[in-house]
Amino acid sequence: MISGGIAGEHERIDTPQLFSDEMAAALRTAHAWGRKVTAHAGPAAVIAEAVELGLDCVEHGYQLTPEVAELMARHGTALVPTLLVTRCKEFFDELGVPGWMQCRSLGAGPRHLESYAMALDAGVEVLLGSDMPPFWAFEGTNATVRELEFMSDGGLGPAGALHAGTLGPVRWLGADADLGTVEAGKYADLIAMDADPLEATSAFRGVRWVMKAGRVVRDDRSGWERP
Template identity: 55%
Template sequence: MVIDSMGPHAATGQVLVNCSVFDGTGDSSLSDQAIWIRSDGTVALVGDRQDVMDAAGANPEPTTVVDLAGGYVMPGLINMHVHLGLALPGAMSASLDRDNPAALALQMAGNARRTLLAGVTTARLVGETDYTDFTLRRAIRAGTVPGPRLFTAGHALCCTGGHGHDSDGLEADGADGFRRATREQLRAGADLIKVCVSGGLAGEHEAIETPQLTDDELSAVVTTAHDWRRTVTAHAGPADVIERVLALGVDGIEHGYQLTPEVAAEMARRGTWYVPTITVSRCREFFEEHQVPAWMMERALGAGPRHWESLQHAITAGVRIVLGSDMPPDAPFDGTTATVREMEFMAEAGMTPGDVLRAATSRAAEWLGVSGQIGTLTPGAVGDLLVLDADPAADVSALRTMHAVVQGGRAVRDDRGHWAKGRTA
């Protein structure tokens, strides 16, 4: 898949100087670097300041020099588990009129803008309502509204009464029913397929352990999606269900609340991707603020210890882990955003800073099938980047010091006015 650099670009090329760079691929940041971004929003060169200035100067394109005052630069974040129309049971659902397409579209557009300003320049949507996500994706690509680059599954697929049936799920039954539901998402333009194979945290009449699809139903989804060269990711909690769906060929697991060492090892052997979304079982303040019902809070927080063990099993086994918050990416959480707190939890569970940063950048891009195009600061990649005060490769909590966000070479957040002070080379 070839992607563009999103919406309007900067009027001229840019050379960002006086910075250190984590490029999304290694384990450390390099000091005294410069980044040349072409006017089309793509990275031309990253390296020693004088070498980059010389190369940019030899190009006839007008160039603006932006002094980042010693900041640390890294690729924009890729959040792989996002619901821009999220409405948990309780006050959130009561405040959202899902029967009003305009209201839903405006909420999703507002959430998209806040997500971008929080440093998430690309998001993977894994369940939205009434195909509004596809309209929003087109609007963001056209530059009509600001937001992250979107990869979307359309509706999540579930059985009748299954997980998500009362929110973003599309109900189906039987192999033919799920085959049709999959094709409906593909017809709308889905980049991937999301299927709910067990219960979860937000379904009142289910348990995390409740299996919800038969083998022939899931096989119909996987076969159809793979025929169309789309990946399939599964909302799945219990180990026995995950073990069964791995054998049926799913490409990724969302949540995995109850992984065992044996199932984690099988995921690693198969190269299955894992999005732990560890924040969703550790966010009491968020639940209280949004007045979720007691049954959901009890279930979610009660799942926390076992969920944490699952993440650690996956780390030990060498499972391919990527970042996903499930909570709104920009939601205030423990003094930062849900996205950054998810990364901190991943580090606390045992991942190295480099592993966490790659999970949020280049590894996520790999799963999306766009390696080298996003998630790195290397020649040819889109110029999506963040500017921080501290080194994220030393401690991912450095992301709490973020003060600039650039998407496709265009500064969409510039707290310090670095781009306003830019000078012509």
């Protein structure tokens, strides 16, 4: 966490959390171990400093600028926008989140969406992450699917959203030798749905069949019985 956020009562989104030498040490150490680093970060200035030091991914990016978005694109720094976290009043009400936090979160929503558009315009790679429990029932689906819908509607489109939730993160994590495509020798992690996700991201609301590592763990087709 290199900046403040929406959940700290006594901090602002633009409150720095680490000094430059601390960020640099964390990044050098992780990279020396062959690991990537992602950081909770909201404001442009803090993000720019971390990107220059080698940050691999930004979580949230509530207050980007076109210049910082272009910097991220040049350095290959990805963005997990978590659009859901600034437009989820139903979730906050369900959890009894205090009014000050709801105000800060939901109030950041318009600027958050503008930042996301700046990232897309600059060619920043965006990846899926909801900042809510991914399985959480929300607005007629779950948090993961709703986040994908927001990402798609915000300018990414259905094909881009599909990539952001599948092959994009796989490649960012360096796991494409085992995941991401349907090939012999890779893990058989597959889903099936009623509609085409390349036509509309809402197709993910109709997932009916799931295979994990070659084993069917969900099958909602009528007449099917688990052995």
